[in-house]
Amino acid sequence: MGGEYRITGDKYPRMRRPPRRPRFVLAIVASALVVGLIGWGTLQLIDVFSGGGDKATAASADPACTPGPTASPSPAAEAKPLPKPDRITVNVFNATPRSGLAKSTAExxxxxxxxxxxxxxxxEKFDKKVPGTALLLGAKSATDAALPVLGTQLxxxxxxxxxxxxxxxxxFIIGDGFKALAKQPDADQxxxxxxxxQPTPTATRSC
Structure with a gap:
């Protein structure tokens, strides 16, 4: 060979291939993308099976709200039509051996x-046969009316x-366990x- 590639003596030029750096870089980038896609897909599967998809949808629909059921009162219901004390007639009977108890309780x-x-x-049906504080006896229609109103006093x-x-x-049949009526403030409360x-709780989301 002639020119600058002429071989002289025992020295000769080495013919090297050009470096393949672009292919190496592309291989690294492709590997990183594959790993990232696998990781993203795994996270999506975990999120689906754990129910996180619904939470994410709810949060994206309203970013200011944190999903979760809480209790909030609905509009107040109307007050019960209970009779006032001055509309209730109370017969007071003493079923204990203590004298004067019916009179003082009635007062x-x-x-x-x-x-x-x-x-x-x-x-005789009740005399000395009421072991508790008292027995309040009334009509069936008084179950949610006069009876509970009088019951607030004891x-x-x-x-x-x-x-x-x-x-x-x-x-109002006074029993052996009777000591006194409830204190006036407690009975009033x-x-x-x-x-x-009484408000009725309803399900809502806390924001």
Missing amino acids: ALEKRGFRIGEVANAS PGAELRTDARAKPTEVD ALKRLTAP
Whole structure:
């Protein structure tokens, strides 16, 4: 060979191929993309099976809200049509051996606005047979009316119905466990809660 490629002596030029850097770089980029796609696909599968897709949709629809059921009151219901104490006639009977208990209890109830009917010792059916604080006895129609209203004056009293017709007439039969009526402020609060509107909880989302 002649010119600059002429071979002289024992030295000769080495013919090297040009470097393949572009192909190497492309191979690295392609590998990174494949790994990224595999990772993204795995995350999507996990999100679908764990129910995260629905949460993401809800959050994207309203970014200011955090999905989740909470309780919020619906518009207040109307107050129960319960009779006022001055519309309820209470017959007070003493079923204990302690004398004068019916009279003093009747006077206390009268001061709290109740009408007082008969005041006497209990009949043989109940005499010394009421172990609790008291037995409040009224008509079936008084179950959600006069009976619970009178019951606010003595929490823990037993409420029972009989065949009488008047829904606003109730017997207050004093039992062996009776000590005194509930304190006036406590009875007033109990009556207020009984007649107050009760909101109905409904499901909503917290924002």
